[in-house]
Amino acid sequence: MDRIIAAAILLALLASCTQKKNVVELQNQMKGKMKATAKLMNTGEKKFPLDSISAPRIRYVQILDDGNNNKSLTFLNTYANAIYVYDYNTLGLKKIVKFSKKDKEGINVPLGYYIKNFDSIYIYNKTNNELALINDSGRVVSRISLINKQSFHDLSWIYRYPQYYPSTTAPVVGAGQQLIFPGQYMLSLPDSIAGRFRFEAHVDLNNDSVRFFRQYPPALYGNNIFWENEGLFTNVYSDVAPDNKMIYSFPVSHDVFVADNDKEGYTSIYGGSNEAGAITSFEKKMPSEELQLRVCKTDLYAAIRYDRYRKVYYRFLRKAMPEATYTSAFKDKPLSVVMFDEHFKYMGETIIGTCDNFNWENAFVTEEGLNIEYIDKKDLSESHLYLKIFKPANL
Numbered sequence: 001m002d003r004i005i006a007a008a009i010l011l012a013l014l015a016s017c018t019q020k021k022n023v024v025e026l027q028n029q030m031k032g033k034m035k036a037t038a039k040l041m042n043t044g045e046k047k048f049p050l051d052s053i054s055a056p057r058i059r060y061v062q063i064l065d066d067g068n069n070n071k072s073l074t075f076l077n078t079y080a081n082a083i084y085v086y087d088y089n090t091l092g093l094k095k096i097v098k099f100s101k102k103d104k105e106g107i108n109v110p111l112g113y114y115i116k117n118f119d120s121i122y123i124y125n126k127t128n129n130e131l132a133l134i135n136d137s138g139r140v141v142s143r144i145s146l147i148n149k150q151s152f153h154d155l156s157w158i159y160r161y162p163q164y165y166p167s168t169t170a171p172v173v174g175a176g177q178q179l180i181f182p183g184q185y186m187l188s189l190p191d192s193i194a195g196r197f198r199f200e201a202h203v204d205l206n207n208d209s210v211r212f213f214r215q216y217p218p219a220l221y222g223n224n225i226f227w228e229n230e231g232l233f234t235n236v237y238s239d240v241a242p243d244n245k246m247i248y249s250f251p252v253s254h255d256v257f258v259a260d261n262d263k264e265g266y267t268s269i270y271g272g273s274n275e276a277g278a279i280t281s282f283e284k285k286m287p288s289e290e291l292q293l294r295v296c297k298t299d300l301y302a303a304i305r306y307d308r309y310r311k312v313y314y315r316f317l318r319k320a321m322p323e324a325t326y327t328s329a330f331k332d333k334p335l336s337v338v339m340f341d342e343h344f345k346y347m348g349e350t351i352i353g354t355c356d357n358f359n360w361e362n363a364f365v366t367e368e369g370l371n372i373e374y375i376d377k378k379d380l381s382e383s384h385l386y387l388k389i390f391k392p393a394n395l
Helices: 005-016 155-159 288-296
Strands: 038-049 061-065 071-077 082-087 093-098 110-117 120-125 130-134 140-145 173-175 178-182 200-204 209-213 237-241 245-249 255-260 267-270 300-307 312-318 334-341 346-354 358-366 369-374 384-394
Touching: 038 334, 038 369, 061 110, 061 358, 071 110, 110 173, 173 237, 237 300, 245 300, 245 312, 300 358, 300 369, 312 358, 346 358, 346 384
Parallel strands: 038 346
Antiparallel strands: 038 384, 061 071, 071 082, 082 093, 110 120, 120 130, 130 140, 173 178, 178 200, 200 209, 237 245, 245 255, 255 267, 300 312, 312 334, 334 346, 358 369, 369 384
16 A cells, blocks of 8 residues: 555546657756766765664664764664664664554554654654654654545545655755655646646644645646656655755756745756766556566666765766666666766766665765665675765865
């Protein structure tokens, strides 16, 4: 149920998408024209010991920093229904915040959270599509509906409100007295709703009211442009940028999009790879094996992270495999990190491994550098959360 709630109405939507598709080819106008001045270097690593009910490939991490070099790494353990809190510097476990799951007062399907403080933790509950506020005892204090208190099982809400699959690179963000929570539309965005659908919830913590912002860029979505109904092409990756702004990376665009926190509209900025090719929309729905091959042969962008310590943007790219066959796997795509300075001047890009080597959705920035979870295939006991740390280095 977790990621395919929309599957129940797939046939209905497909029926509404039978009109002739407008196939677009999103060219990379700067391919091969940019000169690299830096590369990404692996400068360190951290291994956090995990208990017997925790495992790598952690989906959601929030770093807490008091400004005095006291940093905590927190992550969500959905199996234990708990948030684990580690000392980022010493790697030691500091505390575990547990919350109820099974009873009606609990959080049935926790997928992400925002820690304002340990007496005010907002946890996203997939069941009912809500944010649940818990206190330091793990008790639910209040709930905030993200679908205007509609029934979760009345699937008509998906035409109006986003679905959320939070990760470290698609997080709940705190901005003053509000939470900013980007979601997505799971299928190919139909023209009938493209003009009114907003994928980002803004929650006012003063009164728990919810407003929705951020239309998908019309040059990429809507307008009879069809992307396969897998959610892969409509993912939204975001981060906080300087000057009270947010920055967004969409998988199919060589541009990135910058927006003011509480205003509609974007400024698009070129933020592409020097090596990525054209990204082409679909003419029709494909069989699964054809889709797999198409995805393997296509460059697809992913997370974007802003490094305020070095004033650098990092944008992830799942690179195309031109020689892919029907037996090729999406996880084998090379994973590259493209770097830009604070003005989005191209700095360079580096292949760091494959999408199987790194859990790139678990990536965040600290003073030490860009932290990315590394999957150690030799750690058969899955006893550690393994982070590799990267920094830009001049060529």
